[in-house]
Amino acid sequence: MWMLGPVGFTAPLLLLALPALPLLWLLLRAVPPAPLRRRFPGVALLLGLTDKDAETERTPLWLLLLRMAALAAAIVAFAGPVLNPAPPAAATDDPLLIVVDGTWADARDWPRRIDRAMTKAEAAGRAGRTVGLIRLTDRPEAPVFQSAAAIRDRLAGLVPQPFVPADLSAWADVLGDGRFETYWLSDGLDHPGRADLAAGFAARGPLSVFQTPRPVIALKPPVFRDGAVQLAALRLPAGAQQEIEVSARGPDPAGIERELARATLVFATGQGAAEGTLDLPPELRNRLTRFEIAGQPTAGAVSLTDDSLKRRKVALVGSEAEAEGLILLSPTHYLRQAMAPEADLIDGSLSDVLLASPDVVVLTDVARLGNAEAEALLKWVADGGTLLRFAGPRLAAAEWAPGEDDPLLPVRLRAGGRNLGGAMSWGDPRTLAPFAEGSPFFGLAVPDEVSVTRQVLAEPGPDLAARTIAALADGTPLVTRKETGAGQVVLFHVTANAEWSSLPLSGLFVQMLDRLVTVARVGGGEDRALAGHSFAPVQVLDAFGVAQDADNLPGVTGEALAAGRPGPDLLPGLYEEEDRRVALNVTAADTTLQAAVWPAGTPVEGAARDTERPLKGPFLAAALALMLADILAALGISGRLSGGFAARLMLTLMLAFPAPAARADAAEDAFAIEATGEVRLAHILTGDKRVDDLAQAGLRGLSMRLFERTTVEPGDPMAVDIERDELAFFPFLYWPVTADQPLPSVNAYRKLNDFLRTGGMILFDTRDAGVSGGTTPEAKRLQLIASGLDIPPLEPVPVDHVLTRTFYLLQDFPGRYTGPVWVEAAPPDAAQAEGMPFRNLNDGVTPVVIGGNDWAAAWAVDEIGIPAYPVGRGSGGDRQREIAYRFGVNLVMHVLTGNYKSDQVHVPALLERLGQ
Structure with a gap:
C-alpha cells in the first residue's frame, strides 16, 4: 500500500495515469479535426448574418478542466484509496498469527476488535501471507x-467466552518452532502465564498488541452485612472520578x-474500587435474582444471586418447661414475633428439625443434650449451620x-448466674454498651431503656474478649460467638x-436477630459443604452477561x-441441587484486576486511531x-438545452433514481389501510419483546x-410505534409502562397530545399493582413520560363515574x-341533579386511565383463545378475570360512545337493576 498523508492506495500504479491527463487537451483538439482556413472574397457578402446552429471552434478551458477532473476522480477511485489505513507492516513473507484473548472483558x-482483526487479515492476504487465529480461552492447540x-x-x-484463561503458559508449549508475526488483541487484564x-511470541517474530484504553469494570458478588446489601465494583x-449505576433485578x-x-x-x-449499599425490605430482597452495572454488557458486570440473600429456615427448639397458656412468658414467643417476617419458622424436636436442613437452630434454655443429638447438632454446625442459644x-x-468444654457453647459458663437490681443483687440493672466495630451488631443504636437484671456469666479466658460480640456497660459479655468448622x-x-431483661421488648432485639439470621449460610456451609454433592445447571x-x-x-x-473458577467446563450461572441453589459468578469476593504488562519495546496500539474507511x-x-x-x-x-429538453432530462433522472420516500409512503399507506379497514385496538411498543x-x-x-x-366487532389488535406511526386511526391505545423504555421525542409528544385532544384514550398500565405509592421504577418512568403530555387533573374513579355503568355495572376494575x-x-361544580343518582361527570371521554393492575395479563389469550396467564386462585381467580374483561368492555364502550349513560333516560332501569 502506498501512503499519501492519511490516505493510502491499494493499487497505486493506476495513479500513473494522472500525469497523462494533459493528453486530454490534445485529444479534444484532434477530434473532431480542427477546420482549415481558406480566404474567399465572397465571404464579405455573408458579413452580418447569424447562424441558427452555432458550433464552437474549440473546447472552452473550463469545460476541459471539468472533464479532466471527472477522469482524475475515476482514476483515483480505481486506485483503491483508503482513509486512515492501518500502518503498513514490515515487508515480510512470514505468516501472521492473530491472537484474541476472547474473555468477558x-x-x-x-x-471493534473483530473489525481490527479483519483489517489485519485482509492486509496480510493482499501481501500473499497466510494467517492463523487462536482464542486464548480455548484449550491450547498448535495454530x-x-x-x-x-x-x-x-x-x-x-x-468471547464468559471466563478468563486458567494459565496462558500452556499455549507457549504448542506454538512450534516456525517463525511468524503475532498480532495480539488483548483485553487489558493480566492473566496467569x-x-x-x-x-x-517475541521469540518467533515481531509482536504487536492492540489494547483499548476503555476501562474494564467488574461487579463483585453482593453480600448481606450490617442490615443492608453491600455492593462492590x-x-x-x-x-478520573466516575459514577456507575448498579441495577438490582428480579421478578415482580x-x-x-x-x-x-x-x-x-x-x-x-x-x-x-467503589462500594455502596442497598437497604431493601426482606420481601424485596428475597426476589432479587441478579445485579448488573448499567451500560456494561459483560458477564463481569453481572452478579447472579442464590440463596444467600433469600429467607432463612429457622428451627425453634424450646425446653421441656414451655409455659402453657401464658404466651408472654413463653421462651419462643418473642423469637416468633421478631423472626417471622423475615424467616420461615420450623417447630419440632431437635432430631426432627435437623432433617429439614434449617439454616439456623435456636435453643431456648436447653442445658444439655443427649449424646446422639449433640453429635448430630455439632456435625450440622460444622457443615455451616448457625446455632443460636439463649440462657435461662x-x-x-x-x-x-x-x-x-461444651462444644455447643461459645464460652465456659459459671454456675448460678448473676442477679442485678434485686434485694440480694450486686447492684442496679445494667444497660448495654455500644457495639464494637468488629461485632455483627456494629452500627445499631442502643436504646437507653434496655436493661438486664440477670445473666449467666462466662469464665474468664484468653479468648473471651475475641468471642464477645455484645457486652453490658460494665464490660460483662451479653452475647458471645464461636466459629465451629x-x-x-x-x-x-x-x-x-x-x-x-427488657431486651426482647425492644426493637433492638429484632435488629440483632436479623443480623444473626441473615448472615447464616443458606443450605449450610462454606465451600466444604458443597463437596460430595452434584449440581445441575x-x-x-x-460473555455479554445474557x-x-x-x-x-x-x-x-x-x-x-x-x-469457584469458571472455565470451559464450568460456565458462570446458577446451579441447583434439590432445594439449594448456588450462583457461580465471573468474579469472586477476592477478585482483583491487574493490568497486563508487555515486554519492553512491544508496540501497543490503542483505540485512538481513526477507523479505516475505503x-x-x-x-x-x-x-x-x-x-x-459535463x-x-x-x-x-451547443444551444440544445432548451426548457422542454431540460424538463425531459430531469424527469428521466428522477425516474432513474426514485426517491426513497416513495417506499416510506407506500408503507404508511399500507398501515393506514390496515388500521382503518375495521375497528382495531392498539398497544404502544415498549421495546421489551415480552411486554409487547x-x-x-x-x-x-x-x-x-x-x-x-x-355489537363492536374489532379486528386483530395492532402494535403502534409512536415515533413513526399515525395515532389518529385508533380510538384506544394500551400503553404498558416499562422501567427503561425511552422517552418520546418532541414529534411523538405532539402526536400524542393531538390524539388526546381529539377524543382518543390511553390506558397507562405500570403493572406494579399500585404498590409503594408510585415509587416503583415503572411509576417513576410514567411520571417522566406524562410530564410532556397535556393530562388534566386526575382522581380515583368515583363510585358514580360513567365507567361503572357503560356496559356492565362495576365498582372494581381489576x-x-x-x-x-x-x-x-x-369539575369542581359537578353536582347531582334532582332525581338523578349520578352526576354528569366528564362531559367528554376521559383522555387517560392510569393504573397498575396488569390488565393485559388478565385479558391475554393464546391463538386458540385459552387464557395465557393465571389470575388469582380457583373460582375466585375466574371471577376476577371475568370482572377484568368487563372493565375492558366498559372502557372500549366508553371510548366509542362517550358519556351517554349519564343522561336520565336510563336512570329507572339502572335503579331497578341496582335494587336487585
Whole structure:
C-alpha cells in the first residue's frame, strides 16, 4: 500500500495515469479535426448574418478542466484509496498469527476488535501471507495457518467466552518452532502465564498488541452485612472520578423480571474500587435474582444471586418447661414475633428439625443434650449451620466438670448466674454498651431503656474478649460467638423472654436477630459443604452477561463449584441441587484486576486511531457527478438545452433514481389501510419483546370478548410505534409502562397530545399493582413520560363515574392485580341533579386511565383463545378475570360512545337493576 498523508492506495500504479491527463487537451483538439482556413472574397457578402446552429471552434478551458477532473476522480477511485489505513507492516513473507484473548472483558467492544482483526487479515492476504487465529480461552492447540479469506470466515463467527484463561503458559508449549508475526488483541487484564506466552511470541517474530484504553469494570458478588446489601465494583485502569449505576433485578408479583432497586457507586479519582449499599425490605430482597452495572454488557458486570440473600429456615427448639397458656412468658414467643417476617419458622424436636436442613437452630434454655443429638447438632454446625442459644434457669443451674468444654457453647459458663437490681443483687440493672466495630451488631443504636437484671456469666479466658460480640456497660459479655468448622455458635447470656431483661421488648432485639439470621449460610456451609454433592445447571451467562437456558449442559460436582473458577467446563450461572441453589459468578469476593504488562519495546496500539474507511465509493460518485455536469455543459454550449429538453432530462433522472420516500409512503399507506379497514385496538411498543407480546395477547383476548358480547366487532389488535406511526386511526391505545423504555421525542409528544385532544384514550398500565405509592421504577418512568403530555387533573374513579355503568355495572376494575385506578377529575361544580343518582361527570371521554393492575395479563389469550396467564386462585381467580374483561368492555364502550349513560333516560332501569 502506498501512503499519501492519511490516505493510502491499494493499487497505486493506476495513479500513473494522472500525469497523462494533459493528453486530454490534445485529444479534444484532434477530434473532431480542427477546420482549415481558406480566404474567399465572397465571404464579405455573408458579413452580418447569424447562424441558427452555432458550433464552437474549440473546447472552452473550463469545460476541459471539468472533464479532466471527472477522469482524475475515476482514476483515483480505481486506485483503491483508503482513509486512515492501518500502518503498513514490515515487508515480510512470514505468516501472521492473530491472537484474541476472547474473555468477558472483551465483550463490551467485541465488534471493534473483530473489525481490527479483519483489517489485519485482509492486509496480510493482499501481501500473499497466510494467517492463523487462536482464542486464548480455548484449550491450547498448535495454530493452523490458512488463507486470509478462511480466517475472515472464522472471525465472523468468533465470540468471547464468559471466563478468563486458567494459565496462558500452556499455549507457549504448542506454538512450534516456525517463525511468524503475532498480532495480539488483548483485553487489558493480566492473566496467569501472560508473560511467558508473550516471550514465546517475541521469540518467533515481531509482536504487536492492540489494547483499548476503555476501562474494564467488574461487579463483585453482593453480600448481606450490617442490615443492608453491600455492593462492590472494580475498574481498571483507575482514572478520573466516575459514577456507575448498579441495577438490582428480579421478578415482580406477575413474575416478569424488572428493575427492583438501583444504587450509585462512585469511583474516586485514582481509585480502582467503589462500594455502596442497598437497604431493601426482606420481601424485596428475597426476589432479587441478579445485579448488573448499567451500560456494561459483560458477564463481569453481572452478579447472579442464590440463596444467600433469600429467607432463612429457622428451627425453634424450646425446653421441656414451655409455659402453657401464658404466651408472654413463653421462651419462643418473642423469637416468633421478631423472626417471622423475615424467616420461615420450623417447630419440632431437635432430631426432627435437623432433617429439614434449617439454616439456623435456636435453643431456648436447653442445658444439655443427649449424646446422639449433640453429635448430630455439632456435625450440622460444622457443615455451616448457625446455632443460636439463649440462657435461662436450666442453663444457669447446669454444672460442668473442671476443664470441661461444651462444644455447643461459645464460652465456659459459671454456675448460678448473676442477679442485678434485686434485694440480694450486686447492684442496679445494667444497660448495654455500644457495639464494637468488629461485632455483627456494629452500627445499631442502643436504646437507653434496655436493661438486664440477670445473666449467666462466662469464665474468664484468653479468648473471651475475641468471642464477645455484645457486652453490658460494665464490660460483662451479653452475647458471645464461636466459629465451629464452617458454622458458628452464638449464645445470648439472657433469656429469650422478658424474664431476665427488657431486651426482647425492644426493637433492638429484632435488629440483632436479623443480623444473626441473615448472615447464616443458606443450605449450610462454606465451600466444604458443597463437596460430595452434584449440581445441575439452571442458567448460564454468556460473555455479554445474557442469561441462557442450560438444558443440554451436564451436571457438575460440588468440588468444582467450591473452587469457584469458571472455565470451559464450568460456565458462570446458577446451579441447583434439590432445594439449594448456588450462583457461580465471573468474579469472586477476592477478585482483583491487574493490568497486563508487555515486554519492553512491544508496540501497543490503542483505540485512538481513526477507523479505516475505503474512499472508492465517494470518488466514483464524484466522477459520475462531474460527468453529468459535463453533459449539461456540452448541451448548453451547443444551444440544445432548451426548457422542454431540460424538463425531459430531469424527469428521466428522477425516474432513474426514485426517491426513497416513495417506499416510506407506500408503507404508511399500507398501515393506514390496515388500521382503518375495521375497528382495531392498539398497544404502544415498549421495546421489551415480552411486554409487547403480552400486550398483543391481552388486546386479542379483549377483542374476542367484545366480538362475543357487544355489537363492536374489532379486528386483530395492532402494535403502534409512536415515533413513526399515525395515532389518529385508533380510538384506544394500551400503553404498558416499562422501567427503561425511552422517552418520546418532541414529534411523538405532539402526536400524542393531538390524539388526546381529539377524543382518543390511553390506558397507562405500570403493572406494579399500585404498590409503594408510585415509587416503583415503572411509576417513576410514567411520571417522566406524562410530564410532556397535556393530562388534566386526575382522581380515583368515583363510585358514580360513567365507567361503572357503560356496559356492565362495576365498582372494581381489576386486572391480574387489584389496585387504584385514576381518571380525569370531575369539575369542581359537578353536582347531582334532582332525581338523578349520578352526576354528569366528564362531559367528554376521559383522555387517560392510569393504573397498575396488569390488565393485559388478565385479558391475554393464546391463538386458540385459552387464557395465557393465571389470575388469582380457583373460582375466585375466574371471577376476577371475568370482572377484568368487563372493565375492558366498559372502557372500549366508553371510548366509542362517550358519556351517554349519564343522561336520565336510563336512570329507572339502572335503579331497578341496582335494587336487585
